[in-house]
Amino acid sequence: MARVIASGAPLHVAAPAEAAASPAPSNPYGVDVSRYDRGFDWGREDLAFGIAKATEGLRRDDPTFTENWTRIQRNGLVRGAFH
Numbered sequence: 001m002a003r004v005i006a007s008g009a010p011l012h013v014a015a016p017a018e019a020a021a022s023p024a025p026s027n028p029y030g031v032d033v034s035r036y037d038r039g040f041d042w043g044r045e046d047l048a049f050g051i052a053k054a055t056e057g058l059r060r061d062d063p064t065f066t067e068n069w070t071r072i073q074r075n076g077l078v079r080g081a082f083h
Helices: 065-074
Strands: 030-033 049-053 078-082
Touching: 049 065, 065 078
Parallel strands: 030 049, 049 078
Antiparallel strands: none
């Protein structure tokens, strides 16, 4: 059985035009890149983030990390790095 709990506060019922629309689901799209992805188009409008490979193993840096890291930032994307 449903119960109704009332208080002295006035009740406002929203008409359909006043009802808040449900926010669209957020599904950000991004990519991870490494030296194998030279020339990637960071200006794509569907990107929200970029993740750049920084190192490989214990002794090898990805030679394109600095370039990718800079381009991700220049395009206003959220940045990340991976090993």
